[in-house]
Amino acid sequence: MQFREIECFQAIMTAGTMTRASQLLGISQPAVSNTIATLEHRLGFKLFLRKSGRLQPTAEAIIFYDDAQRLLEAVERTNEAATRLRQRKSGHITISAFPGISIKFLPNLISKFLEDREHVKIRLLSRSSHIVIEQLPSQMFDIAIAEKPSQFVGVDAEQFSFHCHCIVAKDHPLAKLDVLTPKDLDGVPFAALFRDHMTTYQIARAFSDAGARWNVVLEAQYFVSLIEFVRSGNAVALVDPINSQGFDDELVRIPFEPSVQYQIGVLTPQDKPVSKVAGDFLDLMRVELSSRT
Incomplete structure (x- = not known):
């Protein structure tokens, strides 16, 4: 069963005639007719009967329409989700960070980041730097932030230094x-x-x-x-x-x-590609952190 066949079926159910359905889809009437004939052959039952110049859906077509409609709606939602991902408007980010940066800085930054990203979800885990570093091998995060940055295995580390x-x-x-x-x-x-x-x-x-x-x-x-x-x-x-x-x-x-210098490290897993939306958050955080160095 082809997606185009379902589209033609839905268009006829909505428009009532082959002519109007072809106009909705932007294709010729014979193309719509041939597509419906192919779909009926695949399904093994008739979808429409012609009465008084109009197409009358069969009982089977009415039942099938509910499932077809759900399929089309699911495809539309999938396309919308793909568009949001492409435009960096959707996704999930898990951040593991030490308490000092989790109390005010990160919540304020996250609020700013989410202003035009209603479909982005962020999980903020507040852990001591010691625990953040201990949990690095698990890679159960997209971004980690810890004090006392040094050489860590399996992560890319970016260091920021501040004057106290x-x-x-x-x-x-x-x-x-x-x-x-x-x-x-x-x-x-x-x-x-x-x-x-x-x-x-x-x-x-x-x-x-x-x-x-x-x-x-x-x-x-x-x-x-x-x-x-x-x-x-x-x-x-x-x-x-x-x-x-x-x-x-x-x-x-x-x-x-x-x-007196205070240093932190922003860490990302080497074996886990950073998503586009997480990359955008990292860019914003770099700007905010750099403005305070």
Whole structure:
């Protein structure tokens, strides 16, 4: 059974005559007649009887029409889906990312990306960088984002590096300074990440080299905890521009010298081709991340 045969059958059922059906399809009337004859031969029963110059569908044709209509609708949906895929308006993306970038940055970016892509579905998995890296061999993701990027097996890694800045409450005495150094922060209550974090090591070395006392009153696992603590006015902290996004109205961000670098890696599986829609999301994310480096 050919798709064109079903189209001709549906056109006659809709139009009522061979002539009108041929006009709907843009083909000759004999072509429609021959196509229906072929379809009737395949099916083994008559589809139409001629009465008073019109074609009267048989009882079998009426029953068959329901299935034919569903088939045509399914083909139309398939064509629409293919068009959306071709135009990058449809698809699924699974993202596995560490919490810091999952809380504000990625949801805001996803919202922007989906504005004109109503048929795209995104699954965001928030995992510690350690878990993200552990799960890389499973390739159960399209895009992964982790801290401490290094040489990973089976993935393509793109590294982004950011300058950390000092955040203080707006009414903090240090909020008026243009640049902060370890000397300025000598003995000032400080909130920092755990000792094994890449930024903590750099900050400790900067204070040591300057001969300043690093007064850490809070250690936490995530930047967001430091930010909330600083909002209370009890301390200062060094954070990156990704994690501090969205707090500009409540905190003052001040450059810190010497530079403290924060690095993340955007990872994609080597053995799993990136879909067109995932590629578009990656392009948008690269632009947003690069604007903060």
